[in-house]
Amino acid sequence: MSQPSPFPEPDPEPTEAERYPTLTAAGRRMLDFLKEHPHAPLYRNQSGNHLTAAEVAQVRQFEEEVAAARLDWKPDAPPRWRDAFVARTYAEVPHYRKLGGAPARFTDIPPVSRADLSHDLTAFVPDSAPLERMINFRTSGTTGHPLLLPSQPVIAASYLAFHKRALRRFGVTLLAGSGEVGVVLLGMQKKCFTYVSVTPSQNEAGLVKMNLHPDDWRHPDDRALYLDSLKPEVFAGDPISFAELLTLPLNWRPRALLCTSMALLPGLRRCLEERFACPVLDLYSMNESGPIAVADPATGGHVLLQHGLYVEILNDQGEVLPPGERGEVTLTGGFNFCLPLLRYRTGDQAALDFSGPEPVLLGLSGRPPVRYRTADGSWINNIEITHALRPMALPQWTVHQARDGGVVLHHSGDSALDGPVRNILQALFGADHPLEVISTSFPEGKIIQYTTGLSDPAAHPAPAAAPSGRSSEPRIQSGPATR
């Protein structure tokens, strides 16, 4: 007799009613348009908004709250919600409950890092977080700790409230609604999760997550034709997918570009702004917290976006640094009620500035994109390595490409994995590419996961010439930044 599996079976494929609980005939038409378009790419996956009507109303109300919120806290006058948040977290979150009562002084709360979450994520999920509608977001693990983070559909949908707040700084109010495409999320990877959906809080404006890699298209020329046909209000992506977007003979001009995931270099930003004649928002965002800040050249830094997120800058010893001093960005609060953050060290560096009406992160250095040259001269990015290594049980790893092209991967997993890991890398880089896989232990502290000694030509991309005739103009010309 067969034994029952100790592992939970994945949920059966959700039905369309589960993916789009409030779908109308107009929403249905949008999904069909996106999928059945003659130039559409191959959509490899399915997802949806999963929002009930009550949750859609909740999201809209949250958008109003975010739009009206003021971020007027200072180091000596923290936000009013902070103490109650600390008390609730110590009462409801197992990790903190185990520590005893909350310290009287906020700064006596021991900070946590991604390594703590990675060690036992369940200890950071509050007792009150409902499990029935829990979803997950997988992080790429740029600091060496890949994670499956808990969330809910309503939390995912709430991101838009902060995007709208960020866009308003640049004079853009999102208008896309029924029968229009709100956003196209762009990837540029050999393997990418792609799907179509609609956004109910935007009257079912279309949402597309696509891969610009030619392998996902019947013909590479279809990319520009399809995007021109969709006329999305916003493109979202990372510097690598935007660099690819620049090479396409696109006529359409979106109203804004939202750049996340990696540091956006000023040169690429300028190229994008000139090419698409719209604001390019460099968002500082992470799965643990959602959108944290948006770069605003008028402030010289990244302006904080969340009124429910308190930010400190800590030194290596965990001591709070005064405004102007550079250290580790550390977060408390957030809108993910499945993962309340309490002095969460992000691994990113910046200084806080309070000279304006809202707190600003100066000199933010996030996680720069790293690309690697393969044996045939093509380039892959670090996310592809992370994706390829997913099946491997590697707690932590680093990858470095030397100036001669040789690649070395150090990992803290079992040495028996050396062979399988090497095979994966060989498939990515090419059969003859010089590779080394070394199992090792990482000393205490942070690591820089992806590094290279090679010079990357994408750092100075040469954009394709803009086509001479525009098939259509942007619906509304974006105004200047508000500050």
Next chain:
Amino acid sequence: MHRLTAVPPDFLDEPRIGTRGTVRVDAVVADLIRHYGGVPEAGRLTVFTGQDPGRERNRLAIVLLLAWLTADEWFASHGVPVEALLSLLMEAPPELARQTASPAFLTDPDRREEITRLTLARLDFRPAGESPAQAQDRLTSLSATERARVIAAARAGELRARAIREALAKKAADESADKYTRE
């Protein structure tokens, strides 16, 4: 027990561990040893400093409560050997910290009684009017009740953790929900 309802704020403040907290617990213990006529030895006090706030804060907070309790004149007038005192401060807090968060020794009457009886027992005293067997029975009963509560809570915690892991794992790898951007 009454003394635990009037702990001065200094004894409730955050134990100093690394760069966090304010109260030097080793210094408090050194004062207590002097109070009982002993000479504190630095080497024996290192156990009252911590390295990891996450793991040692609760233990050191309980040391402070015991220090306040045993500084009572009643103990001083009945004579407490310094060695017994040190044993109490070194051995009892780790046991108690495993089961109980320090604030409960102030707010929960049963826990107040438990820590008081444990202190008396370890210093070879017992409450007035009780035989040794009665005192031991009551302490055992209090500890067993707490242990049972802790075991039940731990079991509930394990079930919850498993439910969270299953809820996360049950979702198809990337079948999540729409966001306008992806990190």
